Amino acid sequence: MADSFSLQNVLDSFKSCxxxxxxxxxxxxxxxxxxxxxxxxxxxxxxxxxxxxxVNKIQILENFLVGENxxxxxxxxxxxxxxxxxxxxxxxxxxxHPESGCRTLLRLHxxxxxxxLFLESLRTSNEDSKTSVMCSEAYNASLxxxxxxIIRKAAGVAFCALPxxxxxxxxxxxxxxxxxxxxxxEALPMIxxxxxxxxxxxxxxxxxxxx
Ligand code: 1PZ
Numbered sequence: 401m402a403d404s405f406s407l408q409n410v411l412d413s414f415k416s417c418x419x420x421x422x423x424x425x426x427x428x429x430x431x432x433x434x435x436x437x438x439x440x441x442x443x444x445x446x447x448x449x450x451x452x453x454x455v456n457k458i459q460i461l462e463n464f465l466v467g468e469n470x471x472x473x474x475x476x477x478x479x480x481x482x483x484x485x486x487x488x489x490x491x492x493x494x495x496x497h498p499e500s501g502c503r504t505l506l507r508l509h510x511x512x513x514x515x516x517l518f519l520e521s522l523r524t525s526n527e528d529s530k531t532s533v534m535c536s537e538a539y540n541a542s543l544x545x546x547x548x549x550i551i552r553k554a555a556g557v558a559f560c561a562l563p564x565x566x567x568x569x570x571x572x573x574x575x576x577x578x579x580x581x582x583x584x585x586e587a588l589p590m591i592x593x594x595x596x597x598x599x600x601x602x603x604x605x606x607x608x609x610x611x
Contacts, residue, residue, distance in 0.1 A: 407574040411587040423475035503610040523584040
């Protein structure tokens with residue numbers, strides 16, 4: 401993990417995510433998330449309940465990756481195959497595998513959809529746009545559908561603490577506003593492709609509703 405956040409690091413991680421045959425490397429997927437978490441931490445402690453959960457999930461995947469069955473966790477594709485073939489996933493209700501790689505990654509995958517929507521709206525925003533509004537619109541169109549009322553409420557409170565667009569662009573640490581917008585334009589297709597490949601894989605294997 402880098403000492404300080406930069407949007408470029410996020411872009412680099414998601415760029416490195418895809419193998420030549422379009423498999424998603426878990427190593428770079430989680431390093432992208434680590435970058436994002438460090439960014440979120442720099443925004444203040446209101447976000448710590450969100451980053452704690454994200455870090456927890458990143459850590460679960462990391463443990464699989466460095467564990468004795470690590471070679472099966474090289475890519476999302478190999479993980480799905482390995483965990484399904486070996487019945488390591490609770491498919492319909494939580495049971496003996498409450499922290500499978502598949503269900504854990506699904507949570508981050510859903511959050512990646514939020515990120516995609518949020519960054520796209522930042523990219524196309526103007527000076528009067530409010531980050532809190534963009535953030536909650538992206539949230540309502542994605543993650544919120546998977547969260548109970550109490551989490552949605554807490555998320556809504558946190559969004560109100562987001563800095564203004566100008567400050568936000570500065571903490572992204574990628575140069576002038578125009579440069580940030582250009583970089584977002586490069587990052588988004590990468591993120592979208594990683595998202596879509598994972599989405600198709602999960603859909604094909606009926607894994608989109610894992611408990
Ligand atoms: C910069 C602004 C940050 C806004 C982040 C928007 C996402 C709000 C998410 C609120 C989630 C709060 C805490 C915990 C939720 C968990 O219950 C769920 C489901 O997991 P389960 O309970 O089934 O184990 N966790 C998630 O949905 C994963 C959330 C990961 C969020 C990562 C956000 C990273 C943001 C990067 C910011 C640039």
